[in-house]
Amino acid sequence: MKNVCVLFGGKSSEYFVSCKSAYTIINSIPKDRYRVIPVGITQKGDWYLYEGDTALIPNAAWIDSAEKHPASFLTHSQYPGLTVFRGGKVEQIEIDVVFPVLHGKNGEDGTIQGLLDMLAIPYVGCGLLSSAVCMDKSYTKLIVEKLGIRQAPYFLLLEKDPPEEKERKIAEAAKAFGFPIFAKPCKAGSSCGVSKAKSLDELKEAVELAFEHDNKVLLEKAIFGREIECAVLDNGTLIPSRVGEIRATADFYSYDAKYADATSVTDTNPDLRPGAVEEVQQAATRIFRILDCRGLSRIDFFLENETGEIVFNEINTLPGFTSISMYPMLMEEMGHPIEKLVEELIESAFQ
Numbered sequence: 001m002k003n004v005c006v007l008f009g010g011k012s013s014e015y016f017v018s019c020k021s022a023y024t025i026i027n028s029i030p031k032d033r034y035r036v037i038p039v040g041i042t043q044k045g046d047w048y049l050y051e052g053d054t055a056l057i058p059n060a061a062w063i064d065s066a067e068k069h070p071a072s073f074l075t076h077s078q079y080p081g082l083t084v085f086r087g088g089k090v091e092q093i094e095i096d097v098v099f100p101v102l103h104g105k106n107g108e109d110g111t112i113q114g115l116l117d118m119l120a121i122p123y124v125g126c127g128l129l130s131s132a133v134c135m136d137k138s139y140t141k142l143i144v145e146k147l148g149i150r151q152a153p154y155f156l157l158l159e160k161d162p163p164e165e166k167e168r169k170i171a172e173a174a175k176a177f178g179f180p181i182f183a184k185p186c187k188a189g190s191s192c193g194v195s196k197a198k199s200l201d202e203l204k205e206a207v208e209l210a211f212e213h214d215n216k217v218l219l220e221k222a223i224f225g226r227e228i229e230c231a232v233l234d235n236g237t238l239i240p241s242r243v244g245e246i247r248a249t250a251d252f253y254s255y256d257a258k259y260a261d262a263t264s265v266t267d268t269n270p271d272l273r274p275g276a277v278e279e280v281q282q283a284a285t286r287i288f289r290i291l292d293c294r295g296l297s298r299i300d301f302f303l304e305n306e307t308g309e310i311v312f313n314e315i316n317t318l319p320g321f322t323s324i325s326m327y328p329m330l331m332e333e334m335g336h337p338i339e340k341l342v343e344e345l346i347e348s349a350f351q
């Protein structure tokens with residue numbers, strides 16, 4: 001039996017998504033081979049070993065359960081593994097591997113990966129640098145540019161830019177791209193802080209909102225096309241999935257369209273022009289490699305209406321595992337149903 005610590009929740013705008021993803025992962029871990037050690041992280045950043053009902057995780061109700069005990073990873077050889085503080089006593093639980101089912105800040109951005117590196121505990125997914133680079137859309141763009149893969153043109157705004165510099169970039173973007181323009185925080189996810197601005201006034205508001213989420217903001221030319229995604233699994237061999245499509249009925253694929261709007265459609269077998277799937281798979285594999293990804297990633301593109309070309313949008317190193325998430329659905333289509341997939345991911349951490 002290996003002890004698998006599943007980290008969930010987290011100090012991130014995607015706390016609730018993580019709780020949902022963790023529920024799927026915990027339920028799918030084969031219990032005859034692995035012992036699950038669920039560790040919930042509150043929105044304030046407090047860690048708890050959670051021993052209550054798993055059914056309280058997806059709706060984030062675990063937080064009100066009494067069956068949880070403060071826990072932490074300590075950087076001290078006398079306290080290896082997970083240190084649990086239970087009724088005034090200190091306990092150690094040996095941890096063989098960590099599955100950080102955390103999205104966004106503090107989870108998908110290299111921070112938790114750095115802690116686990118220091119502790120020399122194997123973990124599922126991309127390493128520190130790769131996670132950090134993939135989390136920051138401006139750095140990802142610089143590297144993907146090297147591959148010659150098309151992306152939306154953009155301007156980068158920094159919080160520390162003087163106000164007149166920000167104004168200038170906003171005006172230049174409006175002139176160069178026309179409207180709509182997407183404003184998005186460089187480091188966020190689940191569309192938190194992302195807006196589609198249809199006028200200069202809206203764009204200024206959108207920039208302010210985006211700065212609430214990050215100190216770097218991208219202004220991107222809108223790409224008119226279909227939103228397609230490719231899941232990549234690295235279980236020793238790099239496996240790109242078939243291509244899935246997201247069809248949001250909202251104006252764009254916003255947070256609500258992703259998680260609250262039942263009319264958004266996730267299609268794992270869309271009808272695309274000939275050659276599109278192969279192009280996406282090839283681009284996804286090249287992007288996965290150049291960003292030094294490990295284990296898994298979901299790579300998102302647009303298929304532009306006018307040209308039929310593929311345009312890279314972003315990469316998610318810890319894609320959602322909710323009941324409506326594309327990554328597990330696409331992998332199931334590839335012959336990796338969730339139980340098998342989760343086991344392959346756990347085992348990939350030891351490679």
Ligand SMILES: Nc1ncnc2c1ncn2[C@@H]1O[C@H](COP(=O)(O)OP(=O)(O)O)[C@@H](O)[C@H]1O
Pocket residue numbers: 152182184188189190191192194220221222223224227252253254300313314
């Ligand atoms: N340049 C763009 N052109 C068209 N739509 C975009 C563009 N950038 C973002 N979007 C829309 O906004 C959504 C969220 O943006 P995305 O870059 O994927 O950020 P997140 O990391 O929050 O998912 C996308 O799924 C898409 O619907």
Ligand SMILES: [Mg+2]
Pocket residue numbers: 190191300314
């Ligand atoms: Mg996205």
